[in-house]
Amino acid sequence: MLKFLLEKEFKQILRDSFLPRMIFVFPVVMMLLLPNAANMEVKDINVCIVDNDHSPSSERLIQKIGASPYFHITSTAPSYRQGMENIENETADVIVEIPVFFDKSLEKESAAKVFIASNAVNGTKGGLGSSYLSAVVADFSSEIRAERIQVVDHHSSPAITTATTYAFNQSLNFKRFMVPAIMVQLLTILCGFLPALNIVSEKEKGTIEQLNVTPIKKSTFILAKLIPFWTIGFIVLSICFLLGRYIYGIYPEGSLLTLYFFAGIFLLAISGMGLLISNSSSTLQQAMFVMFFFLVILILMSGLFTPVSSMPQWAQYITIFNPLKYFIEVMRMVYLKGSTIKDLTTQLYALLSFMIVLNGWAVMSYRKNS
Amino acid sequence: MYAIQVEGLSKNYHSAKSGKYAGLGKPSASPDQVDGVTFDVHQGEIFGIIGPDGAGKTTLFRILTTLLVPDSGTAKVDGYDVVTELKDIRQRVGYMPGKFSLYQDMTVEENLNFFATVFNTTVEENYELVKDIYQQIEPFKTRRAGKLSGGMKQKLALSCALIHKPSVLFLDEPTTGVDPVSRKEFWGMLRKLKEQGITILVSTPYMDEAFLCDRIALIQDGIFLQIDSPQGIIDQFAQTLWAVRSNNMSKLLRDLRAHPAVDTCFAFGDVHHVTLSNDSYTIAELHDYLAQLGHSTIEVHVIKAGIEDCYMQLARRVDPHSNNH
CATH class of the missing domain: 3.40.50.300 (P-loop containing nucleotide triphosphate hydrolases)
Known part of the structure; x- marks a missing residue:
């Protein structure tokens, strides 16, 4: 029986002039576009310099800022007010004002002040921009100090320098962090939402009515809806692995089998959610709306873009109920740290419980009659 | 069985x-x-x-x-x-x-x-x-x-x-x-x-x-x-049924419904079907009544009831308010 139903489903999917193409175009576009575009690294910060000192020291500081890969010195202004104009017309993101007697105060008092003002309309850029700049200035000051100490005394005031290495992602490659998570997003849409929409469209067309009076078991019917999309999900996931490998040079530190294993559990869990939605909606419009509602919340609260640990405490409690969060963690940990199933037991149990609860609920709420 | x-x-x-x-x-x-x-x-x-x-x-x-x-x-x-x-x-x-x-x-x-x-x-x-x-x-x-x-x-x-x-x-x-x-x-x-x-x-x-x-x-x-x-x-349709036609069909419907001897009157395509509450009333009498009200080319004849007539009659018996819509 299942065989005939599956035959029908595959036939319908393949016969659709739009869906099969979309199923393959979608992951490719997402994999090509998002890791490059949805980039949280702040680069290319435009700096406006207001140099009131015009001394060798101020010149040196400006050169140091210009040498940083994060900053472009796009303009210089004679006064802070004119610098502000540059911010207003968005040719500059940050103003660095070097006061008069900068050089002299450095010489005499061994201390000087630099004023940094940043445009915080884009909070991330403003915040990171000014803190990067502070770091550059701090670096500059320790350089100066080092030179002076050399001159005055070789043995006094031990300086502490910090050496940073980034574990698991040494080059701080943002794509290594994004690519695995984007795969999760893809699977959610393909395997959670497509089968649900498929069922609702059978409801809308009335064809489900015709099937409901046949001896087909409801479990058979639902399986016949899910299996094709699971198959598609695995194919798409494999395409994503290949794209990640050959386009971004990103490959999992851990085992691909671990990833497929977790993907399988995640697919089951997320399809259960889709089924729940399809049971409770009678039109495509309703189903679509409910899905968008959940999709936006699930993705934004999954840690895909913003880390869960930096969310407020109450929001962190909500993310406990987000299956995407766990699978994204799995993907990132396997990709970046090479974790094995043994390291991922929390995620495994969480995903398994989602799978059982969501599917159990879906089967119970599905009725052939009302 | x-x-x-x-x-x-x-x-x-x-x-x-x-x-x-x-x-x-x-x-x-x-x-x-x-x-x-x-x-x-x-x-x-x-x-x-x-x-x-x-x-x-x-x-x-x-x-x-x-x-x-x-x-x-x-x-x-x-x-x-x-x-x-x-x-x-x-x-x-x-x-x-x-x-x-x-x-x-x-x-x-x-x-x-x-x-x-x-x-x-x-x-x-x-x-x-x-x-x-x-x-x-x-x-x-x-x-x-x-x-x-x-x-x-x-x-x-x-x-x-x-x-x-x-x-x-x-x-x-x-x-x-x-x-x-x-x-x-x-x-x-x-x-x-x-x-x-x-x-x-x-x-x-x-x-x-x-x-x-x-x-x-x-x-x-x-x-x-x-x-x-x-x-x-x-066969259970007991009343006499007339089909009535004149030059002004919408006025005819109102006039027939207003007549005291008429029990029901419904439009059926190009004629109106009329049942009577008073069986002694004759076709000739209705003819005269309608002529007086200014109708011309009046046609009245007895017809056999169809399922629709029966439906109307039965529906009215159950819910008298559904009549004369």
Whole structure:
């Protein structure tokens, strides 16, 4: 029986002039576009310099800022007010004002002040921009100090320098962090939402009515809806692995089998959610709306873009109920740290419980009659 | 042996806001009680459910095909209860919903094969049964169902509902939206199926199709007005019936309804059908009355009642307010 139903489903999917193409175009576009575009690294910060000192020291500081890969010195202004104009017309993101007697105060008092003002309309850029700049200035000051100490005394005031290495992602490659998570997003849409929409469209067309009076078991019917999309999900996931490998040079530190294993559990869990939605909606419009509602919340609260640990405490409690969060963690940990199933037991149990609860609920709420 | 036995069946969609009932059955005089429908269909009979849209026909069909659970009452199809033994019923009934509900993106042949397989049978096994119907659409068997004309879709739907050799066939408004020639052809097919011993329960809003059934039930607002053979229903029509025509038909309707001797008056196509509350009133008297009111080319003659006249009369007896709309 299942065989005939599956035959029908595959036939319908393949016969659709739009869906099969979309199923393959979608992951490719997402994999090509998002890791490059949805980039949280702040680069290319435009700096406006207001140099009131015009001394060798101020010149040196400006050169140091210009040498940083994060900053472009796009303009210089004679006064802070004119610098502000540059911010207003968005040719500059940050103003660095070097006061008069900068050089002299450095010489005499061994201390000087630099004023940094940043445009915080884009909070991330403003915040990171000014803190990067502070770091550059701090670096500059320790350089100066080092030179002076050399001159005055070789043995006094031990300086502490910090050496940073980034574990698991040494080059701080943002794509290594994004690519695995984007795969999760893809699977959610393909395997959670497509089968649900498929069922609702059978409801809308009335064809489900015709099937409901046949001896087909409801479990058979639902399986016949899910299996094709699971198959598609695995194919798409494999395409994503290949794209990640050959386009971004990103490959999992851990085992691909671990990833497929977790993907399988995640697919089951997320399809259960889709089924729940399809049971409770009678039109495509309703189903679509409910899905968008959940999709936006699930993705934004999954840690895909913003880390869960930096969310407020109450929001962190909500993310406990987000299956995407766990699978994204799995993907990132396997990709970046090479974790094995043994390291991922929390995620495994969480995903398994989602799978059982969501599917159990879906089967119970599905009725052939009302 | 009855193919369908229904007793006190009801399913209401009660709107608390408007206090209106919809669906099947109606609240009775005693509170918290609902009068349901009760009827039996003999094996191998064509039984028609006749009534306007919203009378509860589809609700009844959905209960009998196990798609809906009734609020009260019991129903048996082929001896199986629709609530407790629904799996047995699903094996042996064919259902053709009012709306075309086959897979439009699959071909004629694929649809038929698919419905044969979900009933664990094959097209070849029961081909004899659908042969007459299916042969007419067989030239288009590679065409997608969505691309068929209305009449062909209907034949395909009937073929699919028959392919597992059901003992009872449920046809919900099969002729709605179908042209007169195809309608006639369709009823011809039903008679052939009846000859093969299949019980057919068919609903229709068209009163003229009543005569093509063995027995009919007239339904209004969820309750059956009468169950009988079409001739039996007409024979019970006791009043004299006149067909009246004049040059100004809308004025004629008002004038006739205002007349004290007229019981009811309804527009029926190009004439008005009139029943009298006073049997001694004559055609000549009515003629004079109408001439006085300025009507010309007046025609009045006695006619035989049709199913529609009976329906109007019965409907009025149940709900006097529904008259004179």
